[in-house]
Amino acid sequence: MRLRPEEVLDLELLARLHTGVTPRSAISHTTSALLWPLPLPATLEAEERGNGLIHVTRRAEIGRVKRRGVVGHRAPLLARDVRFINGVALTSPEWTWVDLAAILGRDALVAAGDALLARENPLSSLEAIQEVVDRRPKVKGIRMARAILPLLRRGVDSPLESKLRMRILDAGLPEPLVTQPVHDAHGNYVSTPDLQYREYRIALEYEGEHHLTDPVQWGRDIERDDRLRSMGWIVLRFSKYQLRQGWPASERKLRSALAERGWRAAA
Structure with a gap:
């Protein structure tokens, strides 16, 4: 608000x-x-x-x-x-x-x-x-x-991105990087995910409500995700719903993606 x-x-x-x-x-x-x-x-x-x-x-x-x-x-x-x-x-x-x-x-x-x-x-x-x-x-x-x-972290774009990061830490998962650019093998800029695990090639995007109401922004988001996926990245998207009642399923999805890419929780 x-x-x-x-x-x-x-x-x-x-x-x-x-x-x-x-x-x-x-x-x-x-x-x-x-x-x-x-x-x-x-x-x-x-x-x-x-x-x-x-x-x-x-x-x-x-x-x-x-x-x-x-x-x-x-x-x-x-x-x-x-x-x-x-x-x-x-x-x-x-x-x-x-x-x-x-x-x-x-x-x-x-x-x-x-x-x-x-x-x-x-x-x-x-x-x-x-x-x-x-x-x-x-x-x-x-x-x-x-x-x-x-x-506190530099470069966060919204309060709900901060909340997503705190949810991830509370779940005992590794802390993702905040708004770091991703480049392809030739050094060309591809995207700046809201959060990412560069080592595991996993990008996390928080989609605010303005993304849904702006068709141009929505189209750019789709193209952005397609570029990352073409480079072998997993792209996980979150909204206000996922941070609230949908969090248990979102946590499982993120944990599964990390495990798929080789992350293992500390014993």
Whole structure:
């Protein structure tokens, strides 16, 4: 679920008004996540949009904001921890992610962190996230942030791709590579699977709903898979259904493909 354009404008306006009358402050926590935007679980996003509350963090030496419609926080913000987007002061993406560690579960926090490192227009880097984690040793949720940081990967295209990767790891299967290009024997580019086991020539593609509604994209996906299969690759496709009620069958299919290509689980 993502905010509609008019909802973004409304949220930006509220954020601008609140920070405008509150010196040395920044929009933070889930409000900041919505404005960057970072993916949040659908239920949490709906709750945050429906309650009309704005999270505002002031520097630690100043009192917490106490105003109707505001959830006030205090933190030792440095100048680099605040960014201005469309005139709104927001906590930086990496600072916001650490704040989310006190709120989100593992898979949701991985998805939010992967979004910071997206293939297109990344908002941050692993080094920047690590620096903020190291600088906030006592903040609520820091143990979760430290545990999740090694699970983040660069180049993920969507939150559901992150969830697919976590499902695979939870099943005790080897971790696949994320968005690495595949070339043919002559060095020509063929495809960039969402996930892949290069050693076993297995590609995993997550098909979002937009793939089904765009006939051009759908046709390109078919051609992409055909090119890989012609090179001897196994191509497995996943959707929202496979990640939910269809996961047991999907796990068996993936496990079977790996075994077929020579993978053996550790004894």
